[in-house]
Amino acid sequence: MVRKTKEDAELTRLRIIDAARAVFLARGVSKSTLEHIATKANVTRGAVYWHFKNKTEIFHAIREQVFLPLIDRMDDTLGLAIDSTENPLTQIENSLCHTINELSENTEMREIYEIMMIKCEYVGEFATVLHQILNNCSSLIEKIEIAYQRAQTQNLLASNLSPRALALDTHLFFGGLLHMWIKDADGSKFRYQAIDLIKSHINLRRK
């Protein structure tokens, strides 16, 4: 039997993506072969080539699985809905903690982050991804800044630093935390205290 129904085909597409994620994680993107991926997905390279043009396309498919929903969720957790009533600083804290908790519980997301951060070389055609990352950062910073502006308006801030500066500092802190969280695979250095680190970071700003 060869030809499958459309639903079956979509399943094999997902199986290929899942397989690619496992293979990328284990061998790194560059040293992962379409044959590796196909074998892991219990198909042949023919199937892979049918669904994807090449390895790069699979990579982007994996990336989109996690990073497309990411931005939207940020809006929620950062309380950017206008009628939000909670302490903005607490909202920032919760938003960051929420991401860490997601990473802890969501294996798929954790693996994708790990691939993007330490199992991938941003060179050639992958260099464009860097620009996407930079742009994501910009929009994230803006959203954090808005929250800090609300905090400032409500006279909740301990320092007289601008919301912009606070947002940049928070973003860089969290970027660093994510990197360390991922690299600290056994959890002994950063993972176990990530939530505390976030709370300290925010407490430093509370009046």
Place this chain on the structure above:
Amino acid sequence: MVRKTKEDAELTRLRIIDAARAVFLARGVSKSTLEHIATKANVTRGAVYWHFKNKTEIFHAIREQVFLPLIDRMDDTLGLAIDSTENPLTQIENSLCHTINELSENTEMREIYEIMMIKCEYVGEFATVLHQILNNCSSLIEKIEIAYQRAQTQNLLASNLSPRALALDTHLFFGGLLHMWIKDADGSKFRYQAIDLIKSHINLRRK
């Protein structure tokens, strides 16, 4: 003419390392060939294999060029000499700014950082490097913590966060900054304001 004097041989070794740095930067470590490196260094693969066992050894040679001196310099700039009289917070600030300035001026160092951060896949034999990175971080954090302890003793701190928590926050901030600084190749997002970001970060702690 083939056989060179010892000094000549050492020069070709350095030429190979320099070439490897350029090739790694341009093509990523995984897709860099010993042939690429040899050609760039104006030698044959025979010379490369004479000086290095394989690509991994070249990688480590490049890494040691920058990261071995790094730890020592940190001791200086962080003012860990006991007779240091300057404001500890200013010393931390200067230390971080000094690293950024080094990255700006020292092409070699900047390229090596870029290779290690976004042109290399930490998998297989490279995974051990992750542990080295984690350990480096630990010692760095300790040194920053000592400086914050001095600041606390001198009653210079605005918050009542522990020196440990402040050091971790600073380290994560700076790690994030380094990553963004490297990724922001055209300098429009982070590089141009890196020094200001550091000063804001430290000012947040000043009484």
Place this chain on the structure above:
DNA sequence: ATATTTACATACAAGCTTGATTGTATATAA
């Protein structure tokens, strides 16, 4: 009912990379 896609599997050609081997001219040690 037949024609035509679809969703793969199989086969093939080409290039690339690696490691090993061999060759060799020259420093350097004895």
Place this chain on the structure above:
DNA sequence: TTATATACAATCAAGCTTGTATGTAAATAT
């Protein structure tokens, strides 16, 4: 002065990847 180790260059065999081309059976359209 001679022997040997050094610092490479050149060659070779083997395997691995990739892209493409072709085959094919079943689903779907007509």
